[in-house]
Amino acid sequence: DSGVTQTPKHLITATGQRVTLRCSPRSGDLSVYWYQQSLDQGLQFLIQYYNGEERAKGNILERFSAQQFPDLHSELNLSSLELGDSALYFCASSLGTSGRTDTQYFGPGTRLTVL
Amino acid sequence: TQLLEQSPQFLSIQEGENLTVYCNSSSVFSSLQWYRQEPGEGPVLLVTVVTGGEVKKLKRLTFQFGDARKDSSLHITAAQTGDTGLYLCAGAIKGDSWGKLQFGAGTQVVVTP
Numbered sequence: 001d002s003g004v005t006q007t008p009k010h011l012i013t014a015t016g017q018r019v020t021l022r023c024s025p026r027s028g029d030l031s032v033y034w035y036q037q038s039l040d041q042g043l044q045f046l047i048q049y050y051n052g053e054e055r056a057k058g059n060i061l062e063r064f065s066a067q068q069f070p071d072l073h074s075e076l077n078l079s080s081l082e083l084g085d086s087a088l089y090f091c092a093s094s095l096g097t098s099g100r101t102d103t104q105y106f107g108p109g110t111r112l113t114v115l
Numbered sequence: 116t117q118l119l120e121q122s123p124q125f126l127s128i129q130e131g132e133n134l135t136v137y138c139n140s141s142s143v144f145s146s147l148q149w150y151r152q153e154p155g156e157g158p159v160l161l162v163t164v165v166t167g168g169e170v171k172k173l174k175r176l177t178f179q180f181g182d183a184r185k186d187s188s189l190h191i192t193a194a195q196t197g198d199t200g201l202y203l204c205a206g207a208i209k210g211d212s213w214g215k216l217q218f219g220a221g222t223q224v225v226v227t228p
Contacts, residue, residue, distance in 0.1 A: 002157065002159070004157075031214060033214060035218075042117065042218055042219070042220040043218040043221075045215055045216055045217070048214045048215065050214075055214060056211075056215040058215060090157050092157070094214070096214075102214065103160055103163070104214075104216070105160070106158050107157050108156055108157055
């Protein structure tokens with residue numbers, strides 16, 4: 001158990017819909033990261049937040065948005081869903097210290113299926 | 116195209132054999148990490164290497180970071196069935212935000228009794 005929690009575990013929805021994925025970081029961690037893992041693309045970095053502020057952005061679509069709240073939990077919002085958005089979405093957290101060895105701990109993931 | 120190329124994509128060996136997984140890139144990384152991922156779970160960090168030429172050992176696992184910090188390898192000695200999993204390398208490109216990890220596609224390792 002990494003200490004990172006993600007809800008829901010599974011999500012099945014239809015094209016065009018909007019969903020929200022939730023992540024609670026490990027106690028004491030200030031940074032939260034979102035990743036998408038699909039069979040054809042592998043694990044892709046989407047976005048990072050540190051103490052409520054966006055810190056780094058990856059290949060995140062405009063239909064996707066995220067935020068980190070004052071209690072440090074984070075939400076990833078996916079809208080106008082397409083079949084190709086079906087994937088595992090992982091949240092990770094870290095202390096957020098500025099260093100090359102800042103370890104990211106991954107949650108168990110949310111499996112999104114778009115029908 | 117993956118920034119980090121892992122090879123092989125799939126490896127099946129018997130218990131007791133050795134194996135090596137490679138992770139290569141044309142980019143320089145400020146640090147490189149190896150993860151293992153089990154089905155239905157998130158990746159778990161095995162090791163972080165930060166210095167070119169660095170070698171780290173974790174029981175039967177040996178990790179090496181290339182001198183130019185563009186490549187890495189993971190060697191498992193006397194593999195056990197518990198080593199089965201998806202091995203992922205990931206790195207932060209030099210000059211990029213240290214939190215922005217680029218992942219390889221992974222090497223699926225299957226160790227049979």
